[in-house]
Amino acid sequence: MTAIRAALFDVFGTVVDWRGGIASSTRTWLDDHAPDRTDIDTGEFADRWRAKYQPSMQPIREGRREFTALDVLHRESLLELLDEYALPTDAAEELNRAWHRLPPWPDSVAGISAIRESVIVAPLSNGNISLLLDMAKNAGLPWDAILGAEVVRAYKPTPESYLRTAAVLDLSPDQCLMVATHNDDLAAARGCGLRTAFVRRPREHGPEQSSSEPTDDWNYVVDDLLELGVLLRQ
Incomplete structure (x- = not known):
């Protein structure tokens, strides 16, 4: 088999805890801007914001909207959500920046560092470059390169997002390993010729999540990035 030259990572959920991070930042934001709204379940708020994520990108995937950075899509979704909750919108940008400072899973920094000893490590994420840069600085993520979605002008799971990322690195798809906790992401990557690694993240969706299991025979299935x-060193 062709040797793997690069490990490309899904970020939201695989490398960082988006739900915990957004819930925590939302609580701080509410304390500052809507202290009377103690009725809001910030975990539910995070879930509802995330639920708008895929639909916001679909018009771009279908060619009905020109490419737009994820920061902009997140902010549009947030404004809708704040309206649904009857919350003030004047400090929306402050809360939108929470996506830039999401906390890593406990194994992420050490695990990526270990993988980096064998191959190139970079995100293959729908995040924009400034978002991923800020996140890396905040969390200490040791990427070799940061390739935001605007580099390839495409959002996963469209084939262009995987193929153009490999091309930017001057690699063939089968020299790249897609690392993700989402089976649909891995299926799309494998359809483009990438190798695949499934990482269990049983708390991505909070404490009530019951499991995180592969649904296909991916090249690797691991409990964490250290594994x-x-x-990859073997």
């Missing part, structure tokens, strides 16, 4: 680092 993947060991396997």
Whole structure:
């Protein structure tokens, strides 16, 4: 088999805890801007904001809207959500920046560092470059390169997002390993010729999530990124 030269990572959910991070930032924001709204479940707020994520990108995937950075899409979704909750919108941008400072999972920094000993490591994320840069600085993520979605002008799971990322790195798809906790992401990557690694993240969707399991025979299935680092050195 062709040697793997690069590990490309899904970020939201695989590398960082988007739900916990957004819930925590939302609570701080509410304390500052709507202190009387103690009725709001910030975990539910995070879930509802995330639920707008895929629909916001669909017009772009279908060619009905020109490419637009994820920061803009997140803010549009947030304004809708604040209206649904009858919350003030004048400080929306402050809360929108919460996506830039999401906390890493406990194994992420050490795991990516271990994987980096064997191959190039970079995000293959729908995030924009400034978002991913800020996140990396805040969380200490040791990427070799940061390739935001605007580099390839496409959003996963369209084939262009995977193929153009490989091309930017001057690699063939089968030299790239897609690392994700989402089976649909891995299926799309494999359809483009990338190798695949499934990482269990049983708390991505909060404490009530019951499991995180592969639904296909991916090249690697691991409990954390440290384990993947060991396997890639073998």
